[in-house]
Amino acid sequence: MQPLLDVSSLTVKFALRDTALTAVNDVSFTLSKGERLGLVGESGAGKSVTGFSILNLVSKPGFIAGGSVLFEGRDLTRADAETLRDIRGNRISMIFQDPMMTLNPVLTVGTQMIETIRAHKKVTRKEAEAIALDKLRKVYIPSPERRLTQYPHEFSGGMRQRIVIAIALLTSPSLIIADEPTTALDVTIQAEIMDLLLELCQSEDMGLILITHDLGVVSQVTQKIAVMYAMGDTASVVGAPLHPYTRGLLGALPQCADKADCGLETVAAPRARRRLNQIPGSMPSLSDVPRGCPFNNRCELCETVCTTTRPLLEKKSDGRLAACHMVA
Amino acid sequence: MFAFIVRRVAQALLVMFIITREMVGVSVSVKEREALREKLGLNDPYLVQWARFTKNALQGDLGTSYFYRKPALDVILSKAPATLELVFVAQCIIVLISVPVGVYSACRPRSVLSRLFMGISIVGVSVPVFLTAIFMIYIFSVHLGWLPSFGRGNPVEIFPGWTSVLTTWSNFKHIILPSIALSSIMLPLFIRLIRAEMKEALETEYVKFARAKGLPEWRVVMVHAFKNTLLPVITVGGVQLGIMIAFTILTETVFQWQGMGFMFVEAVERADTALLVAYLIFVGAIFVAVNTVVDLIYGFVNPMVRIAGRK
Amino acid sequence: MTNQNTALLSLRNVVKHFDISGGLLDQLRLSGGRITRKRTVVHAVNDVSFDILPGETLSVVGESGCGKSTLARTVIGLYRATGGEILYRGERIDNLSDAGMLPYRTRMQMVFQDPYASLNPRMKVREILEEPVRFHNPGISDADVRARVAAVMEQVGVNPLWGVRYPHEFSGGQRQRISIARALVVDPEFIVADEPISALDVSIQAQVLNLMMDMQEQRNLTYLFISHDLSVVEHISTRVAVMYLGSLCELASAADLFGAPRHPYTQALLSAIPRIGGKAAAHIKLSGDVPTPINLPSGCVFHGRCPHANERCMREVPKARQLANGSLVACHGVEEGRV
């Protein structure tokens, strides 16, 4: 059976005056129907760009320079505008980071919902309104009839994100791409929204790509995790990470330094004042990513081969994928 | 809403106070000053003068024009329609051209046409109104002979006291050049403003979200982006309208357009102070009125202001 | 409550309100044909009392808008408290003039959240670091200033030779080191850190946290650490204070608070932290949203969302009471043994 989404060797570049910077280099992953994937990385790792390039929505001056995105067998990187428009918001929906910025401040919530339905389905306003009300109930918005006529600023942050989720659900898509959906929200609200998202994905059998920097969130919601570092894809799973970057990242988390339940055997034994395991240096900027493995200048396992050859994502001994020369 | 109205009125009074205060003491010339002073009561303290002036002004008496030997307000009211008509037509030109051009060049910033528009607009900002007017007269009236070079033709009275050139073609021809000249200075500003705001709106998250929702492109541009662009454009538009009334002075001088601006320059030459004062007060009043209307429209377009007003 | 004499800093019923009603005109409202004057006041911090002991790290956690940053700025003297007292080693500092406050400026310093906004973009790093030294030590020689600044830069892990650069030439983590260095050059004993790592990436967060802990060890610093990240707080703190809507809910040692939270809000907050490998479904669901601090709920500020709220909670503001293990909890339910 073919997967729902098959991203292979996706490369995204940004055109500057003289050169093109590579923002996403040769990223591959697949997602089957109803599956949930976490895309994790620090800021600048290219995870959001990857999310947008699935819908072919990379904003200028960015462009998809290579690879393919097969969705239900169709390559979206080569699809024409009409096909793309038909898939966006219909088969694949997106949820953005900041619900404050995502909803248009001068249009009512009702307008923004109904226009989405009518862009994809031949229905009357009345019917569209009924669908909108139904979805608002699904995301537990109280008194949805009244809410339809209100403007976004009349809602609280958590409510707004529920509305964005309701908009994503309008056309019953088979895949939702959520780009940091809870980063702008408070902890308690964040937990509610993640619960809601998980519940809806399970009940509607929707696929989910969750883009986030929070390993904790991802480990609770998704079945697969891909970790990105400086435009690359260093996929592995949190349970017992293979790639040195993922291990370092986990070791840097206070909750993993404090507790031993992260499945991370190799984290250095906590010193006197529970020093955190730190990755030295910082993420390279896109204009000076090192040759070879992009992580080599911060990696403690680095050898000569790492500075010359870029490691490819491959199956390691226990069947997991990792892009690293030093992991068997 | 209440605070808004109170503030507007207070501001208007302040503006009027400053105008009138500055002007009440102004006299005609050194020679005539002393004689006039006593007669007009200019030796009274300023506040007394001001109070008297304001009292008269509130009763519609802005003094008497020396030259016309008529109440200044009457003179102005007879000239106002010509100026307002000119401003109106110029404003129409600005809206009709700046919106499509601004939106287009924001959507396609790299296209040849956009660059051309931008190039023309910066040249447009750099040419003074009176030079545009002179050059246009030379080309279209003197050289080609297509359009009349000055005056208002034979305006038709459409209401009592309101004569218009908009009703017949031969009259309308008179307003073409002046209104283009008048719009020439503001048009580039508006194109650039709409383009800049539109470009900003096109890069917002909600426009990206609208695209991700699969909306047709025209809806993304005209509903999601353009509606948000309107807010700053309306605000600036209100201020610019006031400035445009000031520019009518130049335009009307070149085209000898029988409006308030032309009258103002004549009044300066004739040292007709009462008329000058009345003119400034009248223009100030128009300005305050326009700004109030603009604020109301702004509140109508922007849901956030509407809510704040409701509280 | 701890003895006043041993505390480094004591807050006594500190209140901070902001009047955001604007000018007189904005306050006037036309209601029912009559003009009324209405003030809009943000109740950012309400009646908060606690002590900070020398050498400890006291963290204040809470969701955005709970007043934790306002509290930090009131303590350091950026805001003037509306009510209550702040004592530094037993001396009142909340009512001092700028001149009177000057001696305390070298003893208390602050580290800010945004590494991009907290350094003046038009000043070189060296100028940024030298300014406080020169200001507080008039007549100090250039060589001494340089030596002091270089020593601190070395300590925080920024090469002193980079002092000639401007802030924009540094990465976020390095800037935060410079920001810490600026606080340290005057050799303070108490540092208020307002979300010092929340703008940084995870791998950089660890670097900065380690640096802060190292500095605390080397210089025997006391921290007031403001954060919304509970796992960071658990890691770094001696004691933790939880705030909700400007009020203190619970204050306990880190082990007690994270091991056995008593206040219903603390319980809900802790259950919401996404734990790696944990189960998502165990969240305590809170109904509704955080009310605005403009119109505070009556009684306990949490009653609208609290699963244990009863009639008394709506009526009466709970006082912080000390439990057997030394924790402070402000909850009628805990007091009555319901929770």
Added chain:
Amino acid sequence: MAGLLRRFRQSYFLYSFLRDPVAVTSFALFVILASSALLAPVFAPHNPYDGANIDIMDAETPPLWKDGGNPAFLLGTDNQGRDLFSAILYGMRVSLLIGVGAVAMQACIGIMVGLLSGYGSRRLDNILMRIADVQLSFSSYMVAIFLGAIVQMTFGVGRYEQVAVPFLVLVIGLAEWPQYARTVRASVLAEKKKEYVEAARVIGLKPFRIMWRHILPNTLTPVLVISTVQVANAIMSEAALSFLGLGMPVTKPSLGSLIKSGFQYFFSGSWWITLFPGVVLILLVLSINLLGDWLRDFLNPKLYKD
């Protein structure tokens, strides 16, 4: 100094300037115009201020290449027989002087008011901004025209000539300062919220020092950007006033008064008296506007993207 020069030569500023042909061309144009204006006494073949030099018989001589042109007068003469080329150089000098002077004055008042208003108490801010509002609600032209009329009336045309330049600087300066005040105030308010200002307060620095040393340098970028546009506007304002007969007198002409003096002869055939000063005025304003445009794009990275 040498180090500074080297740093300038390697700077991104110079690099992107040189890569933009429009910026380089307009800069060159501006330098040529400005230097020939400043050195007018050197370049100009005649002194238009010297009445002894002017012969009314030379009036309305067409430019050199037209029938009846006189080799002594490259661009012809005006209605009084002055050499137009010399008059333009001297006139441009007056225009530039008034433009730069007026902007310097606007900037001084505006920056002071903006700083006080942004960093001072809310009451002071309210008062200052209300004044600026009132000032703005009258467009600068109107204020200038009105004051011009008053001053000309009180001084009389003869004495007005002597005070014309300082008066125009004053009137255009006074008319437009709110632009600066608002720009500065807006960026002071934005900077004031930033944490580096709070950090300076935690150090214990005095408000004046924070305002001067920390906030002011960070508000200068927008000031620089509007300054170019304001110089162009001031030159245009002066020209407009002169065109209405309220600016520079014909005996000491600026570009605007040259255009005015030629206006009445324009349609009777002597087009050059208006055309040449007009073209120079347009070129001068255009070159400044283009430079300002480039500077704004350079300093505002958000706009720089396209």
